């Protein structure tokens with residue numbers, strides 16, 4: 001009997017013998033949860049893959065493909081370029097979908113730069129866990145009628161998360177597969193910028209119904225948006241694109257409501273949507289209140305009497321329309337197989 005006290009990723013280096021070992025596994029997420037014992041025993045016959053590991057006294061996490069059986073549509077929000085408004089769009093889209101009467105979950109998949117705790121003003125939230133069907137499951141935080149999880153609930157916001165790719169990927173899988181998401185019509189994934197390991201983990205863990213690409217009209221953002229589209233439509237990934245959102249399309253000062261200033265160029269994302277034959281789901285102007293509401297934790301979409309609130313509601317209606325069209329016309333997405 002051998003006892004290791006290491007992260008699972010570190011253990012991977014040592015998998016050589018075929019003896020049975022007991023691992024004391026401090027997961028990146030659970031170790032910071034007071035309500036859960038951080039040291040857990042796992043009984044493993046070596047050499048397994050980490051996904052074969054089972055906690056003693058706990059039922060195993062369902063295998064990939066059987067996760068989230070009650071979730072109907074999974075929508076990835078992506079961009080390519082950073083800072084173009086993915087998280088703002090993800091938060092407001094989730095709020096607007098909930099306002100339309102849908103059951104909505106929002107996963108902050110930006111493990112290294114989570115935004116959602118601030119955007120929903122729940123920075124102090126610490127989700128607890130509940131035993132459900134023999135497994136300890138994290139209970140998502142609920143705010144504005146949305147179920148929400150972020151790695152930001154489990155790590156110190158002032159500390160940089162110095163994790164290897166594998167650890168980030170494990171944490172992400174826990175947020176997906178070890179949480180009680182329940183029944184959802186829409187599960188929104190706010191992804192990090194670029195085409196990263198995290199995106200790969202997402203398409204290897206979930207059958208993403210469709211991707212929504214956010215871009216500003218600026219040429220450098222558009223070039224990256226193109227890459228974002230190609231990552232999903234790549235024939236090994238095959239996630240349909242539901243459409244493109246042009247964010248920061250123009251600026252209108254409050255004192256000159258008729259004027260539009262095209263700070264990042266004019267209709268670039270609209271043009272890209274036409275070129276790449278994907279629908280344009282909406283054009284969102286630069287509005288000071290969108291930024292301020294993001295910082296205050298009260299997404300602009302909460303108030304549909306404002307122009308910005310209405311814009312996000314319209315955007316949500318377009319996302320629903322395109323999702324229904326996609327489901328009617330195309331086969332379900334396949335999860336990308338993990339190369340061993």
Ligand SMILES: Nc1ncnc2c1ncn2[C@@H]1O[C@H](COP(=O)(O)OP(=O)(O)OP(=O)(O)O)[C@@H](O)[C@H]1O
Nearest residue numbers: 082083084085086087088193285286287290291294
């Ligand atoms: N339409 C808008 N009008 C005004 N401010 C906006 C708008 N969209 C986004 N912002 C602001 O721009 C900044 C970047 O937005 P956000 O964090 O949503 O981008 P992101 O693409 O998620 O960034 P990252 O790549 O770092 O994850 C934020 O301060 C946000 O409040």
Ligand SMILES: [Mg+2]
Nearest residue numbers: 086087110115
């Ligand atoms: Mg973001």
